[in-house]
Amino acid sequence: MKIMVANSAGYCFGVKRAIESIDKLLEQRIGWICTYGPIIHNPQVVEHYENMGVKVANSIDDIPPGSNVIIRTHGISSKEYRLIQQKGCKVFDKTCPFVKKVQRIVMEYHQKGYTIIIVGDPQHPEVKGVNGWCEGTAIILDSVERAREIPCLEKGCVVSQTTMAYEKWENINQVLRTKIKDMVAFNTICDATYQRQKEAEDLAKRVDVMIVIGGLNSSNTKKLADLCRKHCERTYHIESKEQLPLNKLEKSDIIGITAGASTPDWIINSIVDELEKQAKGRD
Ligand code: SF4
Numbered sequence: 001m002k003i004m005v006a007n008s009a010g011y012c013f014g015v016k017r018a019i020e021s022i023d024k025l026l027e028q029r030i031g032w033i034c035t036y037g038p039i040i041h042n043p044q045v046v047e048h049y050e051n052m053g054v055k056v057a058n059s060i061d062d063i064p065p066g067s068n069v070i071i072r073t074h075g076i077s078s079k080e081y082r083l084i085q086q087k088g089c090k091v092f093d094k095t096c097p098f099v100k101k102v103q104r105i106v107m108e109y110h111q112k113g114y115t116i117i118i119v120g121d122p123q124h125p126e127v128k129g130v131n132g133w134c135e136g137t138a139i140i141l142d143s144v145e146r147a148r149e150i151p152c153l154e155k156g157c158v159v160s161q162t163t164m165a166y167e168k169w170e171n172i173n174q175v176l177r178t179k180i181k182d183m184v185a186f187n188t189i190c191d192a193t194y195q196r197q198k199e200a201e202d203l204a205k206r207v208d209v210m211i212v213i214g215g216l217n218s219s220n221t222k223k224l225a226d227l228c229r230k231h232c233e234r235t236y237h238i239e240s241k242e243q244l245p246l247n248k249l250e251k252s253d254i255i256g257i258t259a260g261a262s263t264p265d266w267i268i269n270s271i272v273d274e275l276e277k278q279a280k281g282r283d
Pocket residue numbers: 012013014015073096097098099162163190191192193220261
């Protein structure tokens with residue numbers, strides 16, 4: 001059994017920055033800390049911080065007045081910033097700079113009178129937050145079929161969710177170009193996502209089994225698993241070493257491993273260690 005781990009597996013720059021910020025605040029013992037929404041889409045990491053006293057607030061009402069509030073990488077709308085500040089909270093804004101860039105583009109083109117189109121998952125917090133920078137007026141779509149259904153527009157500005165799959169973005173844009181007279185498109189898929197997806201696809205083509213590690217609720221990990229499945233039928237999306245499909249692995253298998261942007265190294269390492277142990281046992 002041979003194990004190959006993608007170089008880009010694990011925390012991206014934005015997630016690292018947010019996690020380091022919580023660690024620093026915990027070290028400084030600055031008082032009540034809460035994150036607005038789970039800090040990352042990884043249940044094991046969220047539980048770790050909950051055990052250290054970091055509260056997850058799932059709504060503005062849920063945020064204790066006067067607390068220290070960490071805004072996660074996905075960002076929030078301008079209205080939510082105001083509401084949190086009105087509660088007398090200190091805000092530590094860890095919105096990823098790549099997401100900030102999308103918010104700025106959306107605000108600018110909304111003010112210029114363009115209809116905003118976000119290519120992304122309407123339920124994803126990043127997309128909901130970005131929509132808040134054009135007063136909730138964006139058309140949000142994540143399929144070619146939906147793109148075909150939109151009305152013809154005079155002026156449209158198209159942006160993407162930062163973790164969108166590149167191929168899907170391209171296909172949707174082709175349709176939108178036939179529907180929008182004056183169209184400006186910004187490919188706002190972040191570099192970290194692009195590299196991770198490309199590397200995962202390349203690896204999936206060369207192995208017998210792909211293990212994709214990350215929260216089952218993590219959008220970027222789910223997309224990685226979908227991409228890998230296109231090239232490697234035996235792709236498994238797991239959260240922890242307990243979920244490794246050991247009974248489905250053969251002695252001669254080459255196993256590829258990648259992980260979503262919100263998967264910590266300690267989870268990846270524990271899975272690699274377990275596979276190495278299995279490999280030794282089978283030799
Ligand atoms: S995936 Fe990209 S946009 Fe999202 S937090 Fe990481 S670096 Fe930022």
